[in-house]
Amino acid sequence: MNYPNNLSLEQQFKLKIKENQITELRKNESKEYLYLLLRYMFIKDNIIKFMIKNSKF
Template sequence: MDLSGQLSMEQQFKLKVLQEQVQGLSKEQAQEYLLEMFRQMMVKDNLVKNLLRNA
């Protein structure tokens, strides 16, 4: 497993697509999007922690 912080080619592509999608957002939309993304990342972190705890 590569934990070096590098993105795969597929991840780089997805990031570029996302960059193009968010460029047209208003400030309020961008803030809402950012908060939702962080919320989802925290949920993911909790799921991983729970899986590791129960492994």
């Protein structure tokens, strides 16, 4: 059974690649990366909320 919270194999692979890249970052670079990541997540949340709010179900 596939649960919505599980990552696909492709997502797991991409996550591992990012993990390897992040471990090579310096502290300051890591903070900047985290900030951008959170910002993009908020934007994604806003897009999803907008789509749900404006859907015609």
